[in-house]
Amino acid sequence: MRIGVVGAGGVGGYFGARLAAAGHDVGFLVRGAQLTALRTTGIEIHSPRGNLHLTDVRASDDPDELGAHDVVLFAVKAYAIDGALPALQPLLGADGFVVSLQNGGVAPAERVAAAVGVERTVGGAAYISCHLRAPGVLEHHSPLAGMEIGELGGGSSARVEEFTERARDADIDAVAAPDIRTVLWQKLAFICGLAGATASSRHPIGEVRATEAGQRLLRGLVSEAAAVARADGAALADDFEDKTLGLLNRLDPGMRSSLYEDLAHGRVLELDSLHGEIVRRADALGLDVPVTRTVYAVLEPFARAAAAPA
Incomplete structure (x- = not known):
């Protein structure tokens, strides 16, 4: 081939x-x-x-x-x-x-x-x-x-x-x-949790999930993405959020996301295509995504600076 x-x-x-x-x-x-x-x-x-x-x-x-x-x-x-x-x-x-x-x-x-x-x-x-x-x-x-x-x-x-x-x-x-569309939404919801939590905190997933505040952050990011996915027609299971959070809690504690890696090295970020995509679709669908919107706002200045011409 x-x-x-x-x-x-x-x-x-x-x-x-x-x-x-x-x-x-x-x-x-x-x-x-x-x-x-x-x-x-x-x-x-x-x-x-x-x-x-x-x-x-x-x-x-x-x-x-x-x-x-x-x-x-x-x-x-x-x-x-x-x-x-x-x-x-x-x-x-x-x-x-x-x-x-x-x-x-x-x-x-x-x-x-x-x-x-x-x-x-x-x-x-x-x-x-x-x-x-x-x-x-x-x-x-x-x-x-x-x-x-x-x-x-x-x-x-x-x-x-x-x-x-x-x-x-x-x-x-x-x-x-x-049903690849549902698969793609499932992955986006997972990534928004992992990437948003590790990049915004500047810590690996193990340190994020070790506190109640970190668990709330992960649940908020995953749940908001899942709500947008379902409104867009994705056939997510009723227990999708719980299973995804279970997976995030089983990841190697030292794991970071590529968004974290790019942020740490001053590289261009995929923020707009991740959390920005959730915010845009939520706005179009009339949904409220306050946790995702906050994470996006925290990271957007870094994304803008990295994308600016040298």
Whole structure:
């Protein structure tokens, strides 16, 4: 299978490298120092699932040079979507499709669909903690490395089943989801809890959840996101909030979110696509989300400063 990857950070780099190691023809659309590294020393992964170093990597900053692909993994950060969308058309083969793997609920996949067509867009949720530590070098932090993908309109399809099978053969825990919109909302609610609590407090999840105030913060963030999700049509279970809070309370106590990591290192934040998305949808639906709105207000100055031109 010929697979294109837009963005070779923690998500795209990991999944693309595993697929390439399994024998697929993978091309990475990257630029700058990352492109230089992939072309000279390749891509290296340090992982509890097994280290990997690929030295022969197909990479370019020109989508026309990479050519057409059967599947394109769209793995840029949510704030980089608009700038990367024009690259998708030249990367798609005649029957090719895009798997959108951003955080932010259903909004990123909807933006991709608006650019290439809903019939060429598959929604995706990535479950992995992996970060770019140096150009071409990825650090995978836990054995979790999976994705759920599905047709935006719901139901199953041969193309989704085929790609998930190929991904599983590459040691990726891939699942075909019959209701990807609900899956994407579930992930957004979980991330809003973890990311909002750790980034706003500047502490790992274990320290946040150790106090009653921290537990209230987590419940408020998760419950508000769940309320917006249900109002938007997501079929969340009645016990979704309790199960999600249970998961947050079982996470490794030292775990931080990528939002925390980006904040700590002065990088551009995905705040607008996470808590900002909840606030916008809540306003449109006439819902009150005071905890999420407060966390957004606390972090927004940092997001604005990080995004400002140097």
